[in-house]
Amino acid sequence: MPSAPTPDPTESIADPIETVAALGDPNRRKLYDHVVEANGWVGRDAAAEASGLRRGITAHHLDKLAELGLLEVDYQRLSGRSGPGAGRPAKVYRRARRDVDVSLPPRDYALPGRLLADALVAASTTGEDPGRLLDEAARREGIALGAAIAAGADEGGPGAEAAMVALEARGFEPTQDQDGTILLRNCPFHELARSHTSLICGMNHCLLTAAMESAGVTLDASLEPHDDMCCVRLHRRPIGDRPGSQPGEES
Structure with missing residues (x-):
């Protein structure tokens, strides 16, 4: 299966305070924790089932977490099949490997x-x-x-x-x-x-x-x-x- 490219750990992401604040939403925190505990790629259907949220809401929150740099995104065929009839690749998520640090005043050690x-x-x-x-x-x-x-x-x-x-x-x-x-x-x-x-x-x-x-x-x-x-x-x-x-x- 294809995997997402390794991120540059020095690459800046969204405002770190906004990023961490996003986890204050209980549904986003629940989905983030599920992806972390899965220790691998997680599809929207599996995340929705685990969280008890509707699939549309699940997709929205997962995409927001990815936009903020907390999750990485890839597209994979979850059936394990390839070729004609295998279906379109599904969007999957895993925990981002870059760090998010919050410090007030700003610190960079x-x-x-x-x-x-x-x-x-x-x-x-x-x-x-x-x-x-x-x-x-x-x-x-x-x-x-x-x-x-x-x-x-x-x-x-x-x-x-x-x-x-x-x-x-x-x-x-x-x-x-x-x-x-x-x-x-x-x-x-x-x-x-x-x-x-x-x-x-x-x-x-x-x-x-x-x-x-x-x-x-x-x-x-x-x-x-x-x-x-x-x-x-x-x-x-x-x-x-x-x-x-x-x-x-x-x-």
Whole structure:
């Protein structure tokens, strides 16, 4: 039987709060639990029978759970037959293999965990300093983030605006000061940064520096630790320091 493609665990899904809230509906929760307990693909008829719900209602709730990223969808012939007369494939569901995390304020411990793991694996092979390798991994991540910022700018938004959109999606909660400085009100790596300040803040600084450089925006990442905020601030680059600027130009 065909199987659904393996999802990218880094791919974003619907708003996680909305996703988890969907399970507050008793019927959706009942259907979700049934699919989880089945530990495999479940068709609409079987789910309706197990839940005691009408098939139309069952289909609606299963599709909503799939839309929110809680279930994966495939089409299979449940009779086990193939060829002429086997009938059309039926829509089936199973629990999604990607994670759904809800945290207020936003936290992201998967990213530093992945970068730290990459650095340690590389260090065990090369014997290089893990801290330096972590910074290199953070810069690579920053280049990818910069590409997303540049794509947003290409769609017509100013560079700083596109940067704020991308940083908001990463949980930094950016806000712009009167002088154009972007303040990051939230640290997605808060607990790690508290216990390993130099390591994690250095990683974050490398990531955001590479992101701004890769995006080509006129913002410089500066390491400026503040209580209850991210350790990095993004300052507007003076016009005279921008590529293509003319001597004597003023901001």
